[in-house]
Structures are given as structure tokens and as C-alpha cells.
Amino acid sequence: MGIQIGVDGGGSKTEIVALDQTGRVLRSLRKPASNYHVVGMEQAVQHIIEGIGEALQEETLEGIGISLAGIDTPEDWKIMADGLKKRLMILAQETMIPYPEVPVVLENDSFGALMSVKGEFSGNVLAVGTGAVALGVNNEGEVFRVGGWGYLIGDQGSGYDIGRKALTAMAASFDGYGPKSLLETTITEHLRLAQVYEIKDWLYRSKRTNKEVAALVPVVVETARMGDCISQSILVEAGRALGLLTRALLRKTKGLELGLVGGISCIWESLELSFQSTLQEEFTGLQLLKPIYPPSVGAALLSGISQVRRIIF
Structure with missing residues (x-):
């Protein structure tokens, strides 16, 4: 065998x-x-x-x-x-x-x-976890890749991107130069910090990985469900960014199927509306697939x- x-x-x-x-x-x-x-x-x-x-x-x-x-x-x-x-x-x-x-x-x-996605070298996939990349194959067998540039210049809409923006919003809320956000409290409690300012030690002294920053995504989703406008806007921006990534790929491959792979599937309902709104005029028949x-x-x-x-x- x-x-x-x-x-x-x-x-x-x-x-x-x-x-x-x-x-x-x-x-x-x-x-x-x-x-x-x-x-x-x-x-x-x-x-x-x-x-x-x-x-x-x-x-x-x-x-x-x-x-x-x-x-x-x-x-x-x-x-x-x-x-x-x-x-x-x-x-x-x-x-x-x-x-x-x-x-x-x-x-x-x-x-x-x-x-x-389908066990075939065809179609398109949006792979989003800590980072974000889209890959597709057109009818002629040509391979196209969009995104995957890394956290310094890319990965918009990724888990790391969402987590980093949440930490930025937390600091801005605490200092008062940004809108007040429940993230100030929810992240502090989630990380078991005594006060907001301890986030500096958590981030820098412990040399946190991108994956650990991305692990804050569920906190952002839950805070958004609590009605926090800042958390909601972070998720809207993420969905839109992934929509732009997908649109760029589909323009190359001309496909109308997209597999969703990675941790993105766990929070898709929080991203889908802004994702779809970015694509709806140009790719109205897009079918989203779960990997088999x-x-x-x-x-x-x-x-x-x-x-x-x-x-x-």
C-alpha cells in the first residue's frame, strides 16, 4: 500500500x-x-x-x-x-x-x-491567523498570492493586527488622547494586570510574541458585543482589510469561491458584514467554503x- x-x-x-x-x-x-x-x-x-x-x-x-x-x-x-x-x-x-x-x-x-479546502490545486483561500495571506489558482493553473508581507508592513485584518490595535486603543483610552474604551478594563482583567500601566511590562519585558498579541482577539470580540464602539470599529476595519485582500486576489484569478482557513473562522460573524460590503459590488456571487x-x-x-x-x- x-x-x-x-x-x-x-x-x-x-x-x-x-x-x-x-x-x-x-x-x-x-x-x-x-x-x-x-x-x-x-x-x-x-x-x-x-x-x-x-x-x-x-x-x-x-x-x-x-x-x-x-x-x-x-x-x-x-x-x-x-x-x-x-x-x-x-x-x-x-x-x-x-x-x-x-x-x-x-x-x-x-x-x-x-x-x-477541496483537496484540489484550484480555487482561492484566505488564510488568517496571526498573519494574513490569500492564495489562488486560476483556470490556466497560474498561482497568485496576495498579502503575507508580515506584521511590520502587512497582515492587515490578521489576529495580530486586531490585537495590536486593541492594545493601542487601550493605551489611548487610559491616557485620554483617544476615545474611552472598555478595552482598558477588559484587557487589563484578561491579562490579570493590577493596573493598565503594567501592560508595558507584559509587552516589552517579557518579549511577547505576535501569537500572544493575536490571542487578545476573543477579548476584542467580547468587548464589541458589550457595545464598545472602539472594539466594534477594530473588527469592522479588520473585515474590510480582509475584503480588500480577497478582492485583489479574485481580480487576478477570476474565481468566485473562497476557502476560509485558520483562526478567522472562530470570529467570522464579527467580520463578515464589512468583509462582504467590500466585495459585494464586484463579486456578488462569491461562495465561502469551509475546508474539508x-x-x-x-x-x-x-x-x-x-x-x-x-x-x-
Whole structure:
């Protein structure tokens, strides 16, 4: 029996699955982070190779799909491919993997997200968690990506963006140079701070990650439900920003289907109205889809796609 192995890696964890020829998950496991910008190249490669090795058993290996956060530029891809290639060759000697007959795909995690929507290398996906990126494939098989520029110059509408704006509003409310907001109280209580000013220690002394800032999103949603206008406006802006991201992608792909992947699905009702209003005149028939597979399965399915980048042995 042949299997495909999928690796979905990010800044907090790495999910690995083994699929049989029917797409059934035979094994699944989790390893620590594999975004090399977060944990370094050595640790990222180690976690990926360990996961692949543990997912392999007696079956015939037909392909490996590796879908990782942090593979954003050609240089990122080359660095990661070179690191993985050496360790994969060692693994091949131990397990008799017949490279180069077995394809090994390496792509950004948005590719695994796209495949998770319908199991096909087609359509469009909006992947929003800590960051935000949209990826699509048109009818000619051309691949387009919008967003994914990182938190310094992009990621508008992302979890980090919402959390950062909430913290900014909290400080402005406390100092009095901005509108009064319930975020001043709700964030303080959520983080168990004695007073608002302790947010500086929480942020800077502890060197909080973007993921920890993004974890404030549920607080913003709840505060918006309490009637806080500032929280409501932050969510409206986020929905609009994601609408603009999607519009830019759909203009390139001409598609009318969009998969929603990531933590965005948990708060979609708070974003949908402003998101749809940004698109309604130009893309009135847009259909929103929930993914049918987890991203790790999407990564495994990537190994059978020809339009993606492969590690050459």
C-alpha cells in the first residue's frame, strides 16, 4: 500500500500525517515548531525529519508534501530546501526511500491551506491567523498570492493586527488622547494586570510574541458585543482589510469561491458584514467554503501536484 506524508509547520507546532491511497489518515502526530525564523534552521529541520521518520512504517512511500510558515521568498525556500535535503538523504539511507522517484514538495503553508479546502490545486483561500495571506489558482493553473508581507508592513485584518490595535486603543483610552474604551478594563482583567500601566511590562519585558498579541482577539470580540464602539470599529476595519485582500486576489484569478482557513473562522460573524460590503459590488456571487481537510492533509496532497516546487536530489 502506498502512502503520502504531509507536514504542516508553523511557529508553534508541526503537524504530520500519513495518508493511504484513498486519502484516509493512517497516522498523525505533532512536533514542536518548524518555522525557521522562530526556532532556527537546526531545530526546524530536526522537528520535520523526526516527524517524517515516525510517520513512516512498512508502506511504500509515494510522496512527501511539506507546507511551512516562513517560506516566503526564494531565499527562504533555498535555505530550507538545502537544510532538509541533507537530512532527508540520511533518512533515505535508514529507511530505503528511493529518491528521486519519491517527490518531495516544499512550499509556503498557504499552499497546504489551499489544498485543504477541496483537496484540489484550484480555487482561492484566505488564510488568517496571526498573519494574513490569500492564495489562488486560476483556470490556466497560474498561482497568485496576495498579502503575507508580515506584521511590520502587512497582515492587515490578521489576529495580530486586531490585537495590536486593541492594545493601542487601550493605551489611548487610559491616557485620554483617544476615545474611552472598555478595552482598558477588559484587557487589563484578561491579562490579570493590577493596573493598565503594567501592560508595558507584559509587552516589552517579557518579549511577547505576535501569537500572544493575536490571542487578545476573543477579548476584542467580547468587548464589541458589550457595545464598545472602539472594539466594534477594530473588527469592522479588520473585515474590510480582509475584503480588500480577497478582492485583489479574485481580480487576478477570476474565481468566485473562497476557502476560509485558520483562526478567522472562530470570529467570522464579527467580520463578515464589512468583509462582504467590500466585495459585494464586484463579486456578488462569491461562495465561502469551509475546508474539508486539515492543513496537514492538504500538505500531503501537495506531493502529487506538478505546479509546485520540489526538492531535487
